[in-house]
Amino acid sequence: MYFGQKDKPQPNAQQQQSTQVTPQKTEEVIPDSVKQQQLKAAYGELANLASGEAKDVVAENKDIKVTFSSKGGKIKSVLLKHYLTDQKKPLYLLDEANSNISLLAASKTGNLDLSTLFYQAETQKSGDTTKVIFKATLSPGNAISQTYSIAPEGYLVNYDLKFDGMTGILQNQPVVFDWKADAPKVEYDLKQSRITTSVNYYTVKEGFDHLNETSNDPESTTLSEPIKWVSMKQKFFNAGFIAENEFSNGTVKSHVNQGDTASLKHLEASVTLPYNDLTSGKGKYKFYFGPNHYQTLRAVPAPDYDKNVYLGWPVINLINRFIVIPVFNFFETFIGNYGVIIIILVFLLKAILFPLSYKSYISMAKMKVLKPEIDEIKERNGDDMQKVQAEQMQLYQKVGINPLSGCIPVLLQTPILLAMFNFFPNSIELRQEPFLWANDLSTYDSIFSWNTHIWGLSDTYGNHFSLFTFLMTLSTLLLTWVNNQVSTVTGPMKSVSYIMPVVFMFVLNSFPAGLSFYYLVSNLVSIGQQYIIKGFVDENKIRAVLDENRKKYATTGGKKSKWMQRVEEAMKAREEEIKKKKK
Structure with a gap:
């Protein structure tokens, strides 16, 4: 650069780049007349x-808060007042982001969604009941009315749908109530929540049924017969639609979006x-938005609606319905800690079942006294299991023992264990209740x-360590060891008894x-019972009783019990079968 030469102004970066102006899209303004033609x-x-x-x-009662929209005259959201999500946020069982209800009717212009119409809203008080009335009036005497009624408490919303003077406007064909929803995650465990979420339903012919809960594949069922109710059921809550008369037919579907947590x-x-x-004023229905609480669902005026709470197979279901749940509900009226209620429940059931436990222990003690003689029979007959069994049966008959008498008390207690296995995973009473x-x-x-x-x-196993489950396993192993001190079980079966608790x-x-x-406390109480019973059982006295029975048998020849007679008949039949095969 020479002295006195002026610098040429350098273009900046923005000036160096060519600028392209993209024409902005402007929304096409549709004249009102055209809009009216389209509508x-x-x-x-x-x-x-x-x-x-x-x-x-908005309409609410003691238990729920329901928000309606005048567009469609439909439910927009439902808040359950007494429950929170796992994140301690208000629990909306339904909201416009995850649920949509359509009313599809046939008209002269084709299928019409009545939930896209705009309704005039009116709120009324009828005694303690709140009514929200949505009315779409075409002309005097021609209207669609949707009336929702909410009682002062409870989880039911009555719903009346009525067509007045619409016969010439809507075709005389069934209206389709179409409900689509994404069941929201409101519990901590996503996996367990998913495998307990499904669509339940009740048909007039087949009764209660549901889509496969545990499947990750799309599920679908067409219901060609009349239906009383459908329910979108989660682990602890459900949203249901119930007909006072019947729905003509329907379809239910479900699928999992694995990427949506x-x-x-x-x-x-x-x-x-x-x-x-x-058209005749019989379009009366009910919505249920609430907990899967057995007593609450029992009060819903719909057949088998309480089956939204799974309580096990028929026999197990009866035990839960008539024993476990009433006892549990009784204690929760005056005890606020559910861990304490579980402890009391264990002691109560163990006290009731104590006679069976005592009988089982005595039977095992008798078998222990006979163990030397049983071992001698096995050693004498080697691998000839038929002779071993025959001599064992003869020994039992001589001393007056039914070898199944120890199994029967255990089998009678098994339904209680299975009842608890179904009760606790489905008990909303335990939801968000802390203990230790x-x-x-x-x-x-x-x-x-x-x-x-x-x-x-x-x-x-999972990606977590459950301390209660670990302690339950240790207590089960300890209980197994205590039982094996009395039991005559040997060999592989004894090993299995220690492997199963780990499984x-x-x-x-x-x-x-x-x-x-529950299982942890039950095991600890059982161990205590075993030691208490052991303190009252004298093996020498048991041996003396068995010897006395043996003497009576030798003197009188003994009278065979019906059970022993059946066993001998079965063994003889088995011998004949073996002889025929050898020929």
């Missing part, structure tokens, strides 16, 4: 009801409402966890802490 084409005579301003209407499953329930019911180190007795207690997937362990530790690690705690 007329889509809605026909109902075109004037297809535009308007959506307004919210905010929802459990996508659920669908589509049912048809008879047109004549809607467990924050929530309705899910597993985890004192530590890890994110790394460990091959062979994560898929069978169950893997199975129950992700089960509710309340269940593991």
Whole structure:
């Protein structure tokens, strides 16, 4: 650069780049006249009801808060007042983000969604009942009315749907109530919540049924017969639609979106409402939005609606319904700690079952006294199991022992254990109830966890350590050892008795802490009972009684019991069968 030469101004970076101006898209303004023509084409005579301003209407009672929208005259959201999510946030069982209800009717212009119309809203008080009335009036005497009624308490919302003077406007065909929802995740354990979420339903012919809960594949069922109710059921809550008369037919569907951790499953329930019911004032229905609490569901006026709570197979179900639940509910009226209630429940059941436990122990003690003679029989006959069994039966007959007498008391107690296995995982009473180190007795207690997937362990045991389950396993092993001090079981069966508790530790690690705690306390009480009974049992006296029975048998020849007669007949039949095969 020479002295006195002026620098040429250098273009900046923005000036160096060529600038392209992209024309902005402007929204096409549709004249009102064209809009009206479009609405007329889509809605026909109902075109004037297809535009308007959506307004919210809120109605609530002691238990729920329901928000309605004047667009569609439908439920927009439902808040359960007494429950929170696992994140301690308000629990909305239904909201417009995850649920949509359509009312599909046939009209002159084709299928019409009545939930896209705009309704006039009115709130009324009828005694203690709140009524929200949505009315879409075409002209005097021609209207669609939707009336919702909410009692002062409870989880039911009565719903009346009525067509007045719509016969010439809507075709005389069933109206389809189409409900689609993404069941929201409101519990800590996503996996367990998913495999307990499904669509339940009740048909007039077949009764209660449901889609496969545990499947990750899309599920679908067409119901060609009349239906009383459908329910979108989660682990502890459900949203149901109930007919006072019947739905004509319907379809239910479910599928899992594995990538969506905010929802459990996508659920669908589509049912048809008879047109004549809607024109004659018989279009009466109910919504249920609430907990899967057995006593609450029992009060719902719908057949078998309480089956939204799974309580086990028929016999197990009866034990839970008429013994476990009433006792549990009785104690919770004056005891606020559910861990304490579980302890009391264990002691109560153990006291009731004590005579069976005592009888089982005495039977094992008798077998222990006879063990030397049984071992001698086995040694004398070697591998000839038929002779071993025959001589054992003869020995039992001489001393007056029924070898099954020790098994029967145990078998009679098994239904109680199975009842608890079904009660605790489905008991909403335990939801978010803490005890000791467990924050929530309705899910597993985890004192530590890890994110790394460990091959062979994560898929069978899980990525967490449940202390209650571990302690339950230790107590089961201890109880097994105590029982084996009396039992005559030897060989592989004895080894299995120690292996099974470890297997169950893997199975129950992700089960509710309340269940593991129940089994833990039950094991500890059983161990205490065994030592108490042992203190009152004298093996020398048992041996003396058996010897006395042996003498009586030798003197009188003994009278065979019916059970022994049947055993001998079975053994003789077996011998004949073996002889025929040898020939």
